[in-house]
Amino acid sequence: MxxxxxxxxxxxxxxxxxxxxxxxxxxxxxxxxxxxxxxxxxxxxxxxxxxxxxxxxxxxxxxxxxxxxxxxxxxxxxxxxxxxxxxxxxxxxxxxxxxxxxxxxxxxxxxxxxxxxxxxxxxxxxxxxxxxWELPGAYGGAQLGPALELLAHLTRVRGTLPLHADLDDLDEPLRLGAATGDGPPARYIGDATTLVRLCSGRRPPADTTYELAGATEAELNLYA
CATH class of the missing domain: 1.20.120.450 (dinb family like domain)
Known part of the structure; x- marks a missing residue:
C-alpha cells in the first residue's frame, strides 16, 4: 500500500x-x-x-x-x-x-x-x-489508505505542524501538515493506526511503541 x-x-x-x-x-x-x-x-x-x-x-x-x-x-x-x-x-x-x-x-x-x-x-x-466492541480494524482496515490520503490533504490545507511519517505498514513516507516551516519537519516512526489515533486525539494502547521527535502528541491532534 x-x-x-x-x-x-x-x-x-x-x-x-x-x-x-x-x-x-x-x-x-x-x-x-x-x-x-x-x-x-x-x-x-x-x-x-x-x-x-x-x-x-x-x-x-x-x-x-x-x-x-x-x-x-x-x-x-x-x-x-x-x-x-x-x-x-x-x-x-x-x-x-x-x-x-x-x-x-x-x-x-x-x-x-x-x-x-x-x-x-x-x-x-x-x-x-x-x-x-474489541473488534479488529479500529482506525485501520481496508480503508486505511484512503483515510490517510484524506488526513494528509486536510493537514496540508489547514497548515498544521509539518510531519514526516515513516510508517511500518506503508511503502513510502507520509507527509502531513504545512508544506514549509521554520525548520525541519517533526518525525514520526511507527504504525499507521497509531498515527491516526494521535492525529484524532485517541490514546494509543499502553503497550504501543512509536517514536515522535520535534512535536508533542497534542500538536498532532487535528481536532484540538
Whole structure:
C-alpha cells in the first residue's frame, strides 16, 4: 500500500468514497449486534456506542439537508442532536447513519473542501465503535489508505505542524501538515493506526511503541 507524497490537489470524490466503503463494512456489523451492545462506553468522554452513532448520523443528516445553523458541530449542538435521538430505536439510529453515509458524498464534493473533514471524522468514529466492541480494524482496515490520503490533504490545507511519517505498514513516507516551516519537519516512526489515533486525539494502547521527535502528541491532534 502506498500513499502519494503530495496532497495539495483536492480529490472531491475521496470523502464520498471513504464514506460509502465504510458504510458497506460498518452497517452490516451494526445490524447484527444486540441492542445492549450499544450501551458500551467509547473513548469519547461520556458517549456510548449509541451516542457516537447518533452523533454520526445527525452530522451526516445536516450535511445532506444543508442544515448549518450557527454553532453547528459544536459540543452543545452535538449534545442536542444526540438528545433528540434518545427515544429512537437502535435500528432507526442505524438507518439514519446508513442514509447519511450513502447520500453525503456528493454534497461534500460540491462544498469545495469545507466539509471534507466530516468524512474522516465519520471513519474515525467507526474506529471508536470497533474499539469499544474489541473488534479488529479500529482506525485501520481496508480503508486505511484512503483515510490517510484524506488526513494528509486536510493537514496540508489547514497548515498544521509539518510531519514526516515513516510508517511500518506503508511503502513510502507520509507527509502531513504545512508544506514549509521554520525548520525541519517533526518525525514520526511507527504504525499507521497509531498515527491516526494521535492525529484524532485517541490514546494509543499502553503497550504501543512509536517514536515522535520535534512535536508533542497534542500538536498532532487535528481536532484540538
Amino acid at each position: 502506498t500513499v502519494a507524497d503530495t496532497h495539495d490537489v483536492r480529490d472531491p470524490e475521496l470523502p464520498g468514497r471513504l464514506l460509502t466503503a465504510e458504510r458497506d463494512a460498518l452497517v452490516p456489523l451494526l445490524r447484527e449486534r444486540p441492542a445492549e451492545d450499544f450501551a458500551a462506553p467509547t473513548c469519547c468522554p461520556g458517549w456510548t456506542v449509541r451516542h457516537v452513532l447518533a452523533h454520526c448520523g445527525a452530522v451526516l443528516s445536516r450535511v445532506v439537508e444543508s442544515r448549518f445553523e450557527e454553532g453547528v458541530f459544536g459540543p452543545e449542538s452535538n449534545d442536542r442532536d444526540i438528545a433528540e435521538r434518545d427515544a429512537w430505536a437502535v435500528a432507526r439510529v442505524v438507518d439514519e447513519l446508513e442514509r447519511g453515509m450513502t447520500e453525503a458524498g456528493p454534497v461534500i464534493a460540491e462544498a469545495g473542501g469545507v466539509l471534507d473533514g466530516i468524512a474522516l471524522g465519520e471513519w474515525v468514529h467507526a474506529g471508536d465503535v470497533r474499539e469499544a
